[in-house]
Amino acid sequence: MTGAHAGGTTGRRPEARNRSRAWRVGTPAVVLLCGALLAVSATNSEGSDLRPGRYTDLAGLVEGEASDYRKVEARYQELSDQVDRLSAGVGDKSVRDARREIAKLRDPAGMTPRTGPGLKITLSDAPEELLDDAVERNKHLDPDEQLNLNRFVVHQQDIQALVNALWRGGASAVTIAGQRVISTTGIRCKGPVVQLQGEPFPQPYVIEAVGDAGELYASVASDPIVAGYRKDADNPLIEMGWDLELEDRIEAPAYDGLVDLQYARPLR
Template sequence: MTGSHAGGTTGRRTGSGRRSLGWRIGTPVVAVLSGSLLAVSATNSEGTDLRPGRYTDLAGLVEGEAANYRTVEDRFNDLSDEVERLSAGVKDKSVDRARGEVAQLRDPAGMTPHAGPGLQITLSDAPEDLVDDAVERNKHVEPEKRLNLNRFVVHQQDIQAVVNALWNGGASAVTIAGQRVISTTGIKCEGNAVQLQGVPYPQPYVIEAVGDPSALYGSVSSDPIVSGYRTDSENPQIGIGWSLDLKERVEAPAYDGVVDLQYAKPLR
């Protein structure tokens, strides 16, 4: 019994010693590895958040995305200038003919500025107090009588409807938030903002068009989708933002962004 007890005691001491030795060695190793991982993360992130989804400041996000786009745009413009400079030194009839075709297409493609009479339309989300009232009201009425909260927010289809109505009214140039709209311009919702050419812009959304003010106004007024939006703007329970002003002069700058052309080839 004594030997057995002594052996048992010796075994426990040996195990305890091994565990203590393991902790003494393992703890510094873990600390060193953790520090290394933090250093690697700091280096890779270059001082930024590795998980951009954590950004909650919309204004900061919009500003950051716009700055990134401007950097790419500046690089594109520098390369385009270099291509034009190198191309100018090429003496070839086919190249000269292509240059002439490009020059003729610059204006209809939106690459030259336009100015003249027109109109300005501003779209904006409904005031927060009306949204809060609608949310509270919906809690106490039958489902079929509840207001659709999507009607309180400006969507990409609302902006597209206004722009299409302006084109149908004979607009020679259209801008959104001061940015020239061309055939490749993409408009889409992104969270609480609308993206234009990949850059997010917060509301209100100012849309301007150069053209005959009477024709533009008539086209906007008769468009069924725009009319539905205007009906909501006149509804005191919704009050989504809408304003239309005739302008003696509207200035539309030339499009100077990146032209990303995509096309499909027919199957053979």
């Protein structure tokens, strides 16, 4: 009996005693820790949501997107109204008159090809050996007796003077190196080449014009700048390249470059 009673009272397994002690100690510790965290959270938030940004940012994003959409929608409506107005006017008299005027101006503006008799003129720099001789000769001459070395190369003013003379002679089309010349064509020197509408072309420069050959030649012969160039072509010390031919058929292609005008804008 004694043995049985002692076993029933003091015979609890060690692990059961440890588990009971852990609950008695751990539970109050967890409660205290949770209370501390709640106190810190309340202090930092001052009664507000600790992460309100995720809601306010989303609301701002939605409002911004809605505003952008309203702007796009307004621009779309504006363009749609403009298209409707333009479409409604396609068949009226003013549009037809404008189209007829455009068709009438395409040819003189250089937008259609031209073929016919005319002149072919080739300009080229002086031979290099003559330029070298002039450089050597100038070393032994006074400055007022020296040859101007600029006279040994073709310049943009030489080409421009020749083209203008051809226009005055009644040319219906002019080309330089096969490129159609129009009223906005730019000709400029850049180093050893001449730029035509921004594209560089080396010498020799072939200029062709469609028109009455006799009138074209008379206009070229009477131009003072061209006359000065031809004088250098006849000078045995310079011998600028000059070749003029009367052609039965000159082909001038339509101009295919940009036609919009570009100009400087004042700073504001």
